[in-house]
Amino acid sequence: MNNRLLLALPLAAALAFPAFAQTASSTDQSQPAATTSTSTDANATGKAPLAPPSREGFWGRINPFARKTYVRRQTEPIRDRVNELDELTSQNGKAIKDTDARAQAGIKLASDKATVADQHAVDAGNKATAAQQTAQQVTTRVQTVETVVGNIDQYKASNQTEIRFKPGQTMLSKNAKDALDEMANTVKGQRGYIIEVQGFSSGKGQIAIQNSQKMAESVVRYMVLNHEIPVYRIYLVGMGNAPVEGAEAKHISGGRVEISLLKNDLEQLSSNSSAPMASSDQPQQPK
DSSP: OHHHHHHHHHHHHHHHHHHHHHHHHHHHHHHHHHHHHHHGGGOSSSSOOOOOOOOOHHHHHHOTTOOHHHHHHHHHHHHHHHHHHHHHHHHHHHHHHHHHHHHHHHHHHHHHHHHHHHHHHHHHHHHHHHHHHHHHHHHHHHHHHHHHHHTTTOOEEEEEEEEEEOTTOOSOOHHHHHHHHHHHHTTTTOOSEEEEEEEEESSSHHHHHHHHHHHHHHHHHHHHHHHOOOGGGEEEEEOTTOOOTTSOOOOOOSEEEEEEEEEOSHHHHHHHHHHHHHHHHSOOOOO
16 A cells, blocks of 8 residues: 555656646746737847747756757847847947048038138238238339429529639630539439529620520530530520629639539439339249
8 A cells, every 4th residue: 555655656756847837837938928019129239139939848948858859949030139139230320430431521621611711811810911011112203293283393503513714715624624514413313403503704794694694605615515415304494694693792803614413313213213113123932
């Protein structure tokens, strides 16, 4: 009797254990199914999570004699999902590199454009400075021209020479010619000047005027022939025995000729205008 009980108890336990294992397996399969629907959208690949392996009864769970095909079938979905994650990681890396390359190219392009804009600004500033200097020079020259034009008929005495003649003489002496040579040399190549020649003679009336005219003409003839001074720059007048302006009347013995060199501002205008023109004609050095 005791031997029968000992044999019945292990047999009952062996029959009850597989049933319990199948009940637990069905419970485990129902729980992951509930969580699958909630976590589908949270995967990086956008695919549904892997389903738990199918349970093949009691020995499908704790089968100690699983074959290679069984193991491969169970691990193949995991390997595919790992490959998908590797591919996704590679794509993300390439996208990051492309984005960084485009950002660097954009930064370099913006930097180059900023450099070009700075250079253009510097060139514009230099041109503006040059234009301002040119405008200032033009303004200065215009003011000078206005001043000269306003004083074009205003002559100022620059040099004065007096030549003495003996009574009844109209020919120039050596000293007189030397004095005229010295005055004529000071006006060569110049502009804006006139020479005033006034003759004075002793005597009375028309005779004194004629004698003074002849002495003045001898002076003008010498300056025109020997120094090629234009006739239009010489003004001649015979004053006779007229008193000198601003002096008391006095007796004149013989005759004399007063030569006055008068200048205006045309020569100054010529010198001022030639200097800026010479400087503007020089080639500018590259910066």
